[in-house]
Amino acid sequence: MAGDDESKSPKIVKGSETSKAAALWENSNHPLFLHHSDQPGAMLVSEPLAEDNYSTWAPSMMMALHI
Numbered sequence: 001m002a003g004d005d006e007s008k009s010p011k012i013v014k015g016s017e018t019s020k021a022a023a024l025w026e027n028s029n030h031p032l033f034l035h036h037s038d039q040p041g042a043m044l045v046s047e048p049l050a051e052d053n054y055s056t057w058a059p060s061m062m063m064a065l066h067i
Helices: 002-008 016-026 054-066
Strands: none
Touching: none
């Protein structure tokens, strides 16, 4: 019956997806969580990558990313 199908389907409340997404970003264990003290523009290694310095740049970058 039509009434039975309606009762089985989940009801979507306006704004519920927004609150769910906000809850994910507020979770400090989420991989994309950005704390207010994080600095996304911070320089990780002092020397930019160039064609001739990969052998020194790569270990520096790996060390910076693992800390």
